[in-house]
Amino acid sequence: MTSLDSVLDKDGVRLTVEDAVATVTLTNPAKRNAQSPALWRALAEAGRSLPGTVRVVVLRGEGKSFSAGLDRQAFTPEGFDGEPSFIDLARGSDAELDAVIAEYQEAFTWWRRNDIVSIAAVQGHAIGAGFQLALACDLRVVAQDVQFAMRETGLGLVPDLTGTHPLVSLVGYARALEICATGRFVLADEAERIGLANLAVAAEELDGSVRDLTAALLAAPRDAVIETKALLRGAQSRAYEDQRTAERAAQARRLRDLAGLAD
Known part of the structure; x- marks a missing residue:
């Protein structure tokens, strides 16, 4: 096997291939x-740094928690070293604030690229931004100790790191609203039952289950x-007839490729 350690290792993010x-x-x-914000920039850089040979991306967190969410230091007047505090950001113009939030969102967008399948291996706390980062991935395998929660609304904010679209797609509008508005915990069994998690396993089985899923994904032609x-x-945005058309076009491409007739 070819191993490239530390393709990226900065600001709380490490990428290995x-x-x-x-x-x-x-x-x-x-x-x-x-x-x-520094971690979000590093996550966005990780997406840009992926070699073209990568087919599956596994996202995990070291320690007992996947991610407990946004560092509360962001809400202090001092903020982070070298970064404007969120209080300072709020004083900017609408265009400036929109641009900053759009930059933050880049850390959460690349996981659903069509050329990769992303898997979040989630244990312990996955709160707020941590919940949204898990939602950014295509698939989620969770340990039995997982605790999902969307706490932004309780802080007077909204989930703005791309989590609302996948959450509604997975669990439906009514349940998504209830989860976000109450800020309650969603534990492993419920997460699996309502579609947030593809699989819930004992904590000691998390790594092995992710490896098995990865192997199964790699078995099919890329x-x-x-x-x-x-x-x-x-399919989420297409009408039924448009989806039928898309299926036909995709299958034609596959048949021509298999027959050696692709352009």
């Missing part, structure tokens, strides 16, 4: 992998997985 599998690890367990993922993602 082994053959067709990349692993993105949150590396600040002492703070329960709390998130910051181009077929890419086309299938694109079809499924597009």
